[in-house]
Amino acid sequence: MMLTRTLRSQCAMPALGLGTWPIKGPKCIDLVRTGLESGFRLIDTAQMYTNEVSTGMGIAQSGVNRHDIFLTTKVVGCNQGKLTRESVEMSLERLGTDYLDLILIHWPNPSLGRAEATWETLANVREEGLTMSIGLSNFSLTQYDALVDATGVEADVNQVQIDPWARQSELVDGLLERGVMPQAWGPLGTRAARHNTELDWSVLETVAARHGVSPHAIALADQLGRGFATVVRSSNPEHQLANLKALEIELTDQDKADLAGMAQETVHLYDSTVEEEF
Numbered sequence: 001m002m003l004t005r006t007l008r009s010q011c012a013m014p015a016l017g018l019g020t021w022p023i024k025g026p027k028c029i030d031l032v033r034t035g036l037e038s039g040f041r042l043i044d045t046a047q048m049y050t051n052e053v054s055t056g057m058g059i060a061q062s063g064v065n066r067h068d069i070f071l072t073t074k075v076v077g078c079n080q081g082k083l084t085r086e087s088v089e090m091s092l093e094r095l096g097t098d099y100l101d102l103i104l105i106h107w108p109n110p111s112l113g114r115a116e117a118t119w120e121t122l123a124n125v126r127e128e129g130l131t132m133s134i135g136l137s138n139f140s141l142t143q144y145d146a147l148v149d150a151t152g153v154e155a156d157v158n159q160v161q162i163d164p165w166a167r168q169s170e171l172v173d174g175l176l177e178r179g180v181m182p183q184a185w186g187p188l189g190t191r192a193a194r195h196n197t198e199l200d201w202s203v204l205e206t207v208a209a210r211h212g213v214s215p216h217a218i219a220l221a222d223q224l225g226r227g228f229a230t231v232v233r234s235s236n237p238e239h240q241l242a243n244l245k246a247l248e249i250e251l252t253d254q255d256k257a258d259l260a261g262m263a264q265e266t267v268h269l270y271d272s273t274v275e276e277e278f
């Protein structure tokens with residue numbers, strides 16, 4: 001039985017999910033199929049990833065019942081505003097399904113100024129039953145509060161960048177206080193490479209040695225232990241199984257203290273007031 005988080009919508013979302021960015025085509029079909037065969041039950045895609053068709057094919061090939069899978073997609077910047085509703089229908093068609101479990105606004109894109117209209121459309125799309133839950137991605141607390149003030153619509157989830165070197169405690173606490181489930185993207189810190197930041201895995205390795213698991217599983221177990229959700233990507237079935245071990249790890253108080261004390265290297269954090277994706 002997969003650990004789940006109960007969202008504001010009362011839907012149960014698997015706490016540990018499988019990411020698909022930036023894998024496309026046959027490699028994405030294989031990633032999704034093997035991930036589901038390994039035991040993942042949340043698949044995270046996005047219009048921007050141009051892999052919704054292969055994600056749908058991977059789901060079909062896995063033989064796992066669609067209703068046993070929590071499927072997330074995201075509205076890309078160029079589909080914000082008047083195109084949002086049609087883009088959701090196109091996502092459904094590409095994914096080969098008649099509903100989504102969760103649709104997110106992928107980035108706030110402040111210079112575009114269409115987040116409010118997009119958010120109201122997603123609330124309507126949920127009313128119509130095309131998605132069970134709606135959420136955001138890469139919204140700061142300030143951006144979240146402004147959106148809710150303007151629309152009166154609260155979110156089920158905010159998918160944000162969190163990893164062992166950027167624990168984002170203030171953001172996590174603020175979202176949980178608002179009843180929004182944080183979901184980590186990039187939970188292994190791989191985006192640090194874009195700043196040539198060398199990450200120090202030694203604490204994760206020390207804790208991993210105590211439990212006889214991979215340091216990657218420790219990073220995920222720590223995120224789960226902090227009470228939120230996380231999506232990790234692997235195309236390698238052995239890594240997929242190793243990551244699922246995170247669900248079985250019981251971190252000790254010493255482990256938690258060691259992980260919480262890791263040096264923070266937040267230089268690789270994206271800033272959604274200036275970073276935009278269309």
Ligand SMILES: NC(=O)c1ccc[n+]([C@@H]2O[C@H](COP(=O)([O-])OP(=O)(O)OC[C@H]3O[C@@H](n4cnc5c(N)ncnc54)[C@H](OP(=O)(O)O)[C@@H]3O)[C@@H](O)[C@H]2O)c1
Nearest residue numbers: 019020021044137185186187188216232233234235236239
């Ligand atoms: N909302 C957003 O703006 C946003 C942004 C970025 C990502 N995302 C979502 O979040 C998901 C996860 O983030 P991410 O893909 O950027 O990074 P990630 O999951 O932190 O890291 C993925 C990398 O870690 C490796 N890896 C995974 N498990 C491993 C293991 N057990 N041992 C060794 N290496 C391992 C993978 O290689 P192998 O394939 O070889 O295992 C891959 O290179 C994405 O796929 C996407 O769905 C969302």
